[in-house]
Amino acid sequence: MLAVASLIHVVVGVAGGRALDRSPRPSLRGTVALVALSLLADVDVVAFRLGIPYSAPFGHRGATHSIAFAMLAGAAAAALLAREGRWSFSRIALVACLVAISHPLLDAMTDGGLGVALLWPFSNARFFAPWRPIPVAPLGARMLSTRGLHVLWIEAIGSLPLLAWAVWPRARRAIRGSGTTDS
């Protein structure tokens, strides 16, 4: 069984939280929601337990890894976060949809398993990106194997620039500029 590059998805969610607003202290609720949204597509791993074949429309990397699902999930997350009254709906919707669509696109860049059903419900064809530099991660407890830790290391190195952008450089600039640019 093959799974996902989960660490990268978490980092994308954190970066989404930073992109949501320029405050020195991004909304914890917004960041947590976007991390959950970034990971949401992998809810389909339950298919393995239900005996649904990997290649089926509702198998792993099937329907929940489609563009349609990402847009729906992004819109739903945006509607929920808009209740905070902290950001414009268009900003939340843009960030949330980008976070959601990043999941299948990143999965398509992994070097194992089946591709992602980007065009579901119109097609169950599985797609891979032409460039696949991300090693696919083992599932569940097998993540603690030598290969799992190797994958985690590669993901950590690859995610570092985005994580740094999300949690440090812009925060410092925002703090220096606070009181003059925040609205």
Ligand SMILES: [Zn+2]
């Ligand atoms: Zn996935």
